[in-house]
Amino acid sequence: MKITVIYHSHSGKTRTIAEKIHHQLGGDLIEVVPNQQYSTLSAVTKGCYRALTGTADSVTPDSIALGDTDLVVFACPVWAGKPTPVMNGALKVLSGESGKRAFLIVTCNDAKSGGQAIALLKSRVSDVGMVPAGEGVLDKHTVISDQAITPLIEKIRLTGGKS
Ligand SMILES: Cc1cc2nc3c(=O)[nH]c(=O)nc-3n(C[C@H](O)[C@H](O)[C@H](O)COP(=O)(O)O)c2cc1C
Secondary structure, X not given: OOEEEEEOOOOOHHHHHHHHHHHHHOOEEEEOEEOOOOOHHHHHHHXXXXXXXXXXXXXXXXXXXXXXXXXXXXXEEEEOOEEOHHHHHHHHOEEOOOOOEEEEEEEOOOXXXXXXXXXXXXXXXXXXXXEEEEEEEEOOOHHHOHHHHHHHHHHHHHHOOOO
16 A cells, blocks of 8 residues: 655644654655745735635646555645645646545644644545545644654554555
8 A cells, every 4th residue: 555645834843744654654755835935924924815715826846646646645734724725736736636545634723723624625635536534633732742643643554554
């Protein structure tokens, strides 16, 4: 079973999670970055506006082929209660995604906000023909806690059928 982790991280927390998952489960690790980088200020102004309006950023890499992947883990921060516009952009550059299972992770300050963003991310991966197969919300307390991350990785392992 091959797992591909696709993530966006603005300030590094989601990157740490994505790297831990990749370290434990192998497969591919793909960081998606916006072609127009956000500053601290523009993330709050432009970034939140784009998140609220469901806009997809133009991103690098400009294509992600999922041919031999069995489970795709998508991970991103929550901006304004939504998935980031960079993650929206990542969903636009996939190929071979139809029918593949997706495990969704958001990192956030507040778990309630994360729950709202996960629901949206779930509907967006469904819209591109993928099958949501699991999810995890890491808030400001759990994002740095191995006690939360270890069971999440185990959940992904089981979802991916990894022994
Ligand atoms: C522009 C911006 C907007 C944010 N909006 C929210 C929000 O609506 N709800 C929330 O719980 N956290 C929010 N956060 C906090 C981040 O989601 C959280 O710190 C996340 O773990 C950061 O991940 P990263 O370090 O990978 O970028 C926001 C952070 C930024 C920079």
